[in-house]
Amino acid sequence: MRFKSSLHRLLRAGALALVAAWLSGCASLVGDPTHPVDPFEPINRKVMAFNDDLDSAVLRPVAVAYRDHMPRPVRHGVSNVLGNIADVWSFFNSTLQLKLRQAAELGGRVVINSLLGLGGLVDVASDLGIEHRSEDFGQTLGRWGVPAGPYLVLPVLGPSSVRDAAATLTLDRYMDPLTHLDHVRVRFAMYGLRAVDTRTNLLKVTNVLDDIALDRYTFTRDAYLQRRFAEVSRGRPALPPLDPGDTWDGRDDSPAPAVPAAPTPPAGAQVSPALPPPGVPAPEHNPKP
Numbered sequence: 104m105r106f107k108s109s110l111h112r113l114l115r116a117g118a119l120a121l122v123a124a125w126l127s128g129c130a131s132l133v134g135d136p137t138h139p140v141d142p143f144e145p146i147n148r149k150v151m152a153f154n155d156d157l158d159s160a161v162l163r164p165v166a167v168a169y170r171d172h173m174p175r176p177v178r179h180g181v182s183n184v185l186g187n188i189a190d191v192w193s194f195f196n197s198t199l200q201l202k203l204r205q206a207a208e209l210g211g212r213v214v215i216n217s218l219l220g221l222g223g224l225v226d227v228a229s230d231l232g233i234e235h236r237s238e239d240f241g242q243t244l245g246r247w248g249v250p251a252g253p254y255l256v257l258p259v260l261g262p263s264s265v266r267d268a269a270a271t272l273t274l275d276r277y278m279d280p281l282t283h284l285d286h287v288r289v290r291f292a293m294y295g296l297r298a299v300d301t302r303t304n305l306l307k308v309t310n311v312l313d314d315i316a317l318d319r320y321t322f323t324r325d326a327y328l329q330r331r332f333a334e335v336s337r338g339r340p341a342l343p344p345l346d347p348g349d350t351w352d353g354r355d356d357s358p359a360p361a362v363p364a365a366p367t368p369p370a371g372a373q374v375s376p377a378l379p380p381p382g383v384p385a386p387e388h389n390p391k392p
Contacts, residue, residue, distance in 0.1 A: 140254050141324060147256040148320055154261060158302075163309075166302040178303065180224045185297050186235055187216045187223030192278050196238035200246040202337075208233050240274045241267035245335035254324055262327035 138144060170178070190213050197206035212228040212235065220227040229235065244266055245251060252265030263271065276282055281297070284290040316322035 138254075140251075140328065142253050143255065144320075147254065147324075150256040150258055151320055151323075153258060154256070157259065162298065162302045163306075165299055166306060169299050170303050170306065178300070181296065181300055182304070183216070183220070183226045184223040185300055186226070187213060187220070188280055189237065190216075190235065191280070192275070193236060193238040195278070196240060196243045197236070199243045200238070202238075205236055205238075209236065209238075239267075239270060240278075241270035241331075242335050244270060245331075246337075251328075251331065251335075254328065262323055264328075264331070267331065 141147065190209050194206055194209040194213060197203075197209055212233050215228045215231065215233070216223045216226060219225075226235075241264075249266055251267065255263045255265060255268050257263050257268055257271075260271065281290060281293045284293065312319060312322065
């Protein structure tokens with residue numbers, strides 16, 4: 104009971120903090136967006152600041168202690184088990200996307216690692232050349248033409264989009280085997296272990312990010328959008344450099360940029376007939392009799 108009451112207080116405090124951040128950011132959201140895919144940048148920056156504070160106070164110190172004091176074989180075993188669990192949902196999403204060869208490989212990974220790898224503790228499939236590929240329902244929606252929508256930063260979960268957030272908080276969460284563990288303490292312990300394992304694997308990445316990024320928010324946003332486009336597009340060229348004035352949304356049928364109008368000649372100037380575009384025959388000139 105004490106654990107449940109503490110958890111409820113924590114959830115209430117987090118909800119109140121998010122509501123306060125939303126209300127404080129609503130006023131600054133009025134007006135033209137500063138980025139074509141990031142109209143919610145003011146509130147996104149507030150949520151990212153909240154995530155950074157949480158990371159600095161809790162996640163990063165725990166991840167560093169876990170890396171420094173937990174033997175490497177144990178950490179690798181934990182990562183392998185969690186990866187084996189994730190491969191199950193990746194298998195279903197690959198099937199829904201009609202990536203049948205990849206689905207077969209992921210299904211083979213689950214079977215091999217579960218049977219020969221002691222429930223996933225040992226990644227036997229990778230040693231056999233069967234690679235791990237992460238697929239989620241947001242990628243499946245994108246594969247079938249659902250647009251990503253505006254960029255979002257989710258509390259705790261980090262960078263996302265409207266499409267990916269909807270998938271993450273609904274079907275991805277429901278299909279997560281950890282969600283269906285009956286014992287509450289075991290379930291939250293597994294959630295915590297997965298968060299620590301993920302954060303530990305990202306320690307080197309965040310160290311590099313801190314060193315090279317002048318603005319961590321824009322760097323993280325653009326890197327996330329580039330990566331997600333590459334994952335959904337299955338190897339097509341990545342997004343061009345993101346420009347606040349660019350309306351390209353990554354689709355091949357996006358409208359071409361408008362051609363600027365010709366300058367207006369000064370009054371009294373003699374205007375010669377406009378030349379047609381290359382390859383277009385000139386119109387016949389039929390003067391009136």
